[in-house]
Amino acid sequence: MERTEVLKNINTIFIEVLDEENIKLTENTSAADVDGWDSLTHIQLVVSVEKFFKIRFTSKEIQSWKNVGEMMDCIKSK
């Protein structure tokens, strides 16, 4: 899957989980930039991303990403 497509899919997941239609993610977007992206919703995002891409993150990875790009690197590495 191309990076742009991965980003598009993640964007859709964010919209669904955070229930906010106007989310426009870039690779540099971090939790501080998105309303509602807190520790609790982070877990829902992780689970939804895992399910969509049919992958499993390690417990260390879940808390390691500084921004969306790093999450994408992690997905791409699986």
Place this chain on the structure above:
Amino acid sequence: MKDFLKLKNNLKKDFSGLKKIKVALLGDTATQFLNQTLRATGYDAGFDLQIVEADFDQIERQVFDENSELYAFKPEVVIVFQASHKLMSKYNKLLPEAHTHLADERLALVESLCSVISDRVAAKIIYYNYSEINDSVFGNYANKLESSFLFQLRKLNYELMKYAVAHPNFYICDLVSVQNSCGKSALFHTSIYVNTEMVLSMDVLPLVAARTVDLIGAMYGKSKKCLILDLDNTLWGGIIGDDGMENIQLGTLGIGKAFTEFQGWIKKLKNRGIILAVCSKNTESIAREPFEKHPDMVIRMEDIAVFVANWENKADNIRRIQSILNIGFDSMVFLDDNPFERNIVRENIPGITVPELPEDPADYLEYLYNLNLFETISFSNEDAERTKLYQVEAERTSLSKSFTNEEDFLKNLEMVSVVESFNRFNIPRVAQLSQRSNQFNLRTARYTETDIELLSSSMDHFTFSFTLKDKFGDNGMICVVILEKEKVDTLFISAWFMSCRVLKRGMENFVLNTISDFAKEKNFKFIKGEYRPTAKNEMVKDHYKSLGFEKSGQDWILNTADHTRRTTYIKAHKN
């Protein structure tokens, strides 16, 4: 089943008009998602669960501190979730010689938590049992070693069931069964647990919440009372009209085992008080034949309360069954292998439950086990007799048709009622009737056995239970009235509920005569009644009016001096 995200959409919906229930959620792990899932699942079941969640790992403080938020909130249901992982951390810290005490110590804690809660608030307690963890320290030998974690965990689960037997207000929500059906890897998400202290995966939350809300539903009178069965390819394999009785698949013939075992399950439901009815497109005599003659049939004619086999539309037939049984459509389940019939029934009968039976009869049982349709919070001996009661009711219905005059019919029934105050023999049935009665229920207060025991020893309450017997048979206890001394001259009817089995027998008149005699004898001038409307009790909207009570604000008042005894054909039998 809806997943977590879909359920979460419910949280934005309008909860007004739903039955409000105050629920306290106490856990020793993170329960935020469980909280959300419970509220969302409650919405689909018609409940506005107002959940107050204690801070993480505050169970003991909330329970033992009488000034805690828990008691300020006055919950009606308290859910306690102590997780197996926490129990294991505790075990790991114990000295090996203390390992054999783990279950006993935890049980002692549960007992003290529950007794303190029950002393301070009239709430029902829901406790999750412990999902299994085999730490494999001893391999299979764990089963032979009392000090192993697995041994202690299973012992604890068993002891919790024994505790539940002895404590009517303590209910177990069976997390172990959830684990059995979905597997441990689905129940428990390791990386999420390590990061958050959440022991239930997002995937399993809807199922755990469903099982919990099933229990709450049963506590508040939602239960299935009747199972309506199709015959061909549902109860047996093949088509009786085409194949003939010898060739339908049952027992060892073809895939008969699937149907025989399915019938075994249905028979168990019947024995536990679920009313069975048949609704089949068949010629009646042909449809009855296997029930009467086939050696491998588990279900027999005497197990069926109402048998309808004809070529009419199934929705009409189910309406007919309903009119004989007099129970709500929402307490009925209809099983049929044919998707077309299922749709007709689903579309025409609002409220009825119509499971999408799997195509392969071999899957029927596992599928139905997972739906958990028959949740209950009580079981009494009378449940086992229920089918007979309804069969007799069908006979009565046919007798009533032979009388043109209702009075003559009622006289002919030779009715007798035993009136008693609550005692230890009838308390379980009183509690059960209070949970099951939805239509003929003036104030729809639900009572548990513990509530009833308290009432029966109260000086300000007077309790009455009524049975009804006639020449056809004994209906058992069918009506309850609780009177409360409100003022020196006024008795308030704080409960009046009755089984709809005995509608139109003049029971209301008999009950009123009984309580007005009682009031006069004890020098009360007034009897006050109240009607609290619910979605289901429209039937008794004019109850007090038609019994001669005068409207006074929101209440209804009867002046006992003016009251003349009402005509009834029921004789009192004094014990």
